[in-house]
Amino acid sequence: MIKITLPDGAIKEVDSGTSAMDVALSISEGLARNVLSAKVNGEVWDASRPITEDSTLSLLTWNDEEGKATMWHSSAHLMAEALEFLYPGVKLAIGPPIENGFYYDIDFMDYTFSENDLKKVEDKMKELAKQKLVFERKEVSKADALAYFTEKEDPYKLELINELEDGTITMYTQGNFTDLCRGPHMPHTGPIKAIKLLSVAGAYWRGDEKNKQLTRIYGITFPKAKELTEYLERLEAAKQRDHRKLGKELELFTFSQKVGAGLPLWLPKGTALRERLINFLKKAQDDSGYDQVCTPHIGHKDLYVTSGHYEKYGADSFQPIKTPNEDEEFLLKPMNCPHHCEIYASSPKSYKDLPVRYAEFGTVYRYEMSGELHGLTRVRGFTQDDAHIFCMENQVEEEFEKVIDIVKYVLKSLDFQDYTAQISLRDKDNRDKYIGTDENWEKAEQAIINTTKRAGLNTVIEYGEAAFYGPKLDFMVKDAIGRSWQLGTIQVDYTLPERFELEYTGADNQKHRPIMIHRAPFGSMERFVAVLIEHCAGKFPLWLTPTQVAILPLSEKYNDYCQNLSKSLKNYDIRALVDDRNEKIGKKIRDTELEKTPYMLIIGEKEAGDNVLAVRKQGEGDLGSFTLEEFAKKIQQEVEEQIKY
RNA sequence: GCUGAUGUAGCUCAGGGGUAGAGCACUUGCUUGGUAAGUAAGAGGUCACGGGUUCAAUUCCCGUCAUUAGCUCCA
Numbered sequence: 001m002i003k004i005t006l007p008d009g010a011i012k013e014v015d016s017g018t019s020a021m022d023v024a025l026s027i028s029e030g031l032a033r034n035v036l037s038a039k040v041n042g043e044v045w046d047a048s049r050p051i052t053e054d055s056t057l058s059l060l061t062w063n064d065e066e067g068k069a070t071m072w073h074s075s076a077h078l079m080a081e082a083l084e085f086l087y088p089g090v091k092l093a094i095g096p097p098i099e100n101g102f103y104y105d106i107d108f109m110d111y112t113f114s115e116n117d118l119k120k121v122e123d124k125m126k127e128l129a130k131q132k133l134v135f136e137r138k139e140v141s142k143a144d145a146l147a148y149f150t151e152k153e154d155p156y157k158l159e160l161i162n163e164l165e166d167g168t169i170t171m172y173t174q175g176n177f178t179d180l181c182r183g184p185h186m187p188h189t190g191p192i193k194a195i196k197l198l199s200v201a202g203a204y205w206r207g208d209e210k211n212k213q214l215t216r217i218y219g220i221t222f223p224k225a226k227e228l229t230e231y232l233e234r235l236e237a238a239k240q241r242d243h244r245k246l247g248k249e250l251e252l253f254t255f256s257q258k259v260g261a262g263l264p265l266w267l268p269k270g271t272a273l274r275e276r277l278i279n280f281l282k283k284a285q286d287d288s289g290y291d292q293v294c295t296p297h298i299g300h301k302d303l304y305v306t307s308g309h310y311e312k313y314g315a316d317s318f319q320p321i322k323t324p325n326e327d328e329e330f331l332l333k334p335m336n337c338p339h340h341c342e343i344y345a346s347s348p349k350s351y352k353d354l355p356v357r358y359a360e361f362g363t364v365y366r367y368e369m370s371g372e373l374h375g376l377t378r379v380r381g382f383t384q385d386d387a388h389i390f391c392m393e394n395q396v397e398e399e400f401e402k403v404i405d406i407v408k409y410v411l412k413s414l415d416f417q418d419y420t421a422q423i424s425l426r427d428k429d430n431r432d433k434y435i436g437t438d439e440n441w442e443k444a445e446q447a448i449i450n451t452t453k454r455a456g457l458n459t460v461i462e463y464g465e466a467a468f469y470g471p472k473l474d475f476m477v478k479d480a481i482g483r484s485w486q487l488g489t490i491q492v493d494y495t496l497p498e499r500f501e502l503e504y505t506g507a508d509n510q511k512h513r514p515i516m517i518h519r520a521p522f523g524s525m526e527r528f529v530a531v532l533i534e535h536c537a538g539k540f541p542l543w544l545t546p547t548q549v550a551i552l553p554l555s556e557k558y559n560d561y562c563q564n565l566s567k568s569l570k571n572y573d574i575r576a577l578v579d580d581r582n583e584k585i586g587k588k589i590r591d592t593e594l595e596k597t598p599y600m601l602i603i604g605e606k607e608a609g610d611n612v613l614a615v616r617k618q619g620e621g622d623l624g625s626f627t628l629e630e631f632a633k634k635i636q637q638e639v640e641e642q643i644k645y
Numbered sequence: 646g647c648u649g650a651u652g653u654a655g656c657u658c659a660g661g662g663g664u665a666g667a668g669c670a671c672u673u674g675c676u677u678g679g680u681a682a683g684u685a686a687g688a689g690g691u692c693a694c695g696g697g698u699u700c701a702a703u704u705c706c707c708g709u710c711a712u713u714a715g716c717u718c719c720a
Contacts, residue, residue: 098718105719115650160720169720180720201715202648209716213648216715244712248656257693257711369646371716555677582677590681604679614680622680 003054017050021187024059034061036186037070044070046137046184062191062223072097074135074174074185075125075192075221076104081133081177082124083217087111092179093156093205093214100231101220105203107156108215118197118217129192133175135185142166145180156205192221194228243533244375250538250546250595252529253376262373262380264526269546274525276544278361280413280643281385281521284406290359290387295339297363301329306499307338308435312468318367336362337493337518340388341500344514349504354514355391355399361525362386376530377485383525389517390502396444396515400451400490403519407475407488408455410521413643414532415541419477421457422486423448424465434468440494445471447492469495477531485531491518539596539618543639549576550592554585554604561608565601565628572632576601593618599635 004012004023012023020038024031024047035047039058044066051057060067076095083090083106090111095104106113140148142161148171149157157180161169172181174189197219205211222228239245247253252270259265266274282292301320304310313334320329333339340358349356363383372378391399411419425445426434434441448471452459466472472491476484493516496502503511522528532540542548549569551562562578569576577597579588585602592600600616601607607614613631615623626634 094719096719103718157720164720182720199714200649203716204647206719207716209647213716215648218715255711261711370711371646371648374713552680554679557677584676584678584683585680586678587682588680593681600680602680606679616680 005056021047036067069097072102076102105214129189132188132190134188194222194225241537243530246538290357298330332365359387376526385522390514407521422474427464436495444492487523488521549599550597551578552588
């Protein structure tokens with residue numbers, strides 16, 4: 001007899017060799033039907049695998065992440081079976097579960113496979129799933145595994161087996177399909193009720209571009225058709241708030257083939273919004289003791305050799321610009337820090353001057369591989385809301401905290417509630433890729449950990465994600481539909497002051513080296529606006545939105561009255577536009593609703609006569625009558641509420 | 646960069662070896678309205694760019710540029 005401890009602490013005494021499924025059956029048949037796999041002593045197992053020693057056991061169903069992964073992994077095998085049936089002789093590489101579904105990498109040999117063929121595979125999978133094919137686990141020797149896949153002529157599996165240790169190899173079979181697999185798998189294919197193959201893409205064998213490119217098929221399965229429908233609806237909703245689509249519709253930005261890939265062009269409305277964001281941050285920075293500086297878009301190659309960026313990024317950067325006569329080399333600036341270091345160095349500094357904080361909305365250029373470009377989130381020219389703080393050792397933590405405060409203020413004002421601070425430290429093993437001394441790294445890493453703890457941030461530590469010159473704190477922001485983006489960043493740097501030989505004179509009349517903090521609360525204007533658009537689905541906070549109020553005259557008779565109204569609102573710093581088109585009021589309201597303008601004023605005979613405003617709120621409807629003063633006050637209050645410290 | 650898909654009016658898209666079409670937007674006329682689409686007419690295109698095949702190419706082929714999905718999830 002062995003003892004099985006269940007999650008609620010209950011202990012069951014059962015015969016050795018009892019499976020998780022047996023335990024489930026002893027609890028209830030309904031539960032047993034839903035079991036996909038089981039966690040035995042912390043390891044995910046097949047529900048049917050015999051347990052032979054005292055163990056903790058939790059049964060995994062569709063409601064557990066591991067349960068989902070089990071079903072998706074099994075679905076990948078099911079797809080492989082369907083593919084082998086429809087395309088005999090295809091070579092299979094790997095097929096794991098992923099965050100949303102699964103994929104399988106396939107070498108289609110001489111077959112051609114396109115998106116149009118997905119349906120056919122999907123149908124075959126459905127047919128197979130209905131047969132409730134049982135997944136059988138088998139431990140095999142390395143020799144047997146090699147023999148099986150040699151016979152099958154599958155080079156990918158053979159390569160994988162050769163790297164495995166004898167005695168640890170397992171195979172799984174369902175129906176007519178056998179695969180090398182660590183498992184676990186669900187008991188049988190029955191619970192796979194809804195199947196959708198989503199896309200076909202290329203992927204290199206083992207992720208290495210020198211290897212052969214295989215065909216990757218992505219899919220997802222569910223135990224209920226309704227869940228699939230809901231999933232597809234969520235995908236559709238995400239598409240609807242894609243910043244590339246909304247950016248076009250709301251006339252915020254565009255791209256031009258002639259200007260070049262990855263070089264965004266900001267349209268008037270987008271620029272106005274961007275300027276508003278910039279002024280908002282400038283004010284916060286002004287209040288926090290920052291000084292604005294301004295530096296050129298190019299810098300001498302030597303500047304970047306000194307900073308170390310040339311060595312690190314030279315090949316990835318744009319090519320140097322050569323002067324015609326002197327043959328000097330300049331680079332488009334990939335970052336602002338070296339310029340700011342030279343500003344610091346332009347005059348002697350005393351400890352009494354520190355900290356100095358140089359801020360610049362600096363446009364930088366970086367060469368991104370053409371395939372990496374993506375809307376406004378990954379571009380080749382972008383503007384950082386950059387600043388560099390030069391301070392003394394004993395000021396680092398306080399400065400760091402102040403920066404965290406600004407970032408928190410920015411995120412709050414734009415209604416980002418849900419974010420994580422990711423502390424990026426050095427790779428634990430491979431330390432060659434970082435510049436600077438171990439001692440300085442230790443100090444900087446500790447400073448970040450301490451301050452984030454004190455600021456009460458929700459943090460996660462990532463090793464190996466640090467910049468090459470120092471550790472950093474990145475703000476990972478979740479948008480409204482749960483996707484995570486890296487926006488603001490704060491980085492401690494002991495290295496650049498060293499390389500630029502920056503100094504200050506201490507109270508002891510000795511020269512000391514300042515410490516540098518890089519920071520950008522938005523990250524870049526481009527990425528921030530992109531994420532903001534997706535976060536609010538184009539319905540910007542009132543303080544930021546391009547047009548706050550649309551004035552809709554009921555007929556052309558009231559156009560002049562409305563123009564005057566617009567001017568009056570301007571005196572209250574309210575941005576209003578008059579829709580003076582020759583259209584009916586229903587049409588004007590509909591168009592304004594679709595443009596997501598927050599407020600509408602409907603002006604006809606009654607309003608013009610009584611000197612009142614009929615107010616309508618976007619998405620909500622009629623709010624009733626207001627006087628101009630009442631309305632202006634309402635708007636101003638709402639704006640102040642949003643950008644309060 | 647690699648692989649696939651895509652590129653037709655300002656936007657969203659249909660079409661197809663014999664020099665192009667819809668809806669919305671735009672212009673003009675009628676209409677002057679009460680909280681999500683009034684009505685009629687009109688204008689608008691080197692079918693991304695360059696080459697090839699053909700009597701004829703926007704359509705087929707090749708190349709370039711751009712957009713897009715994936716190449717990060719590891720039996």
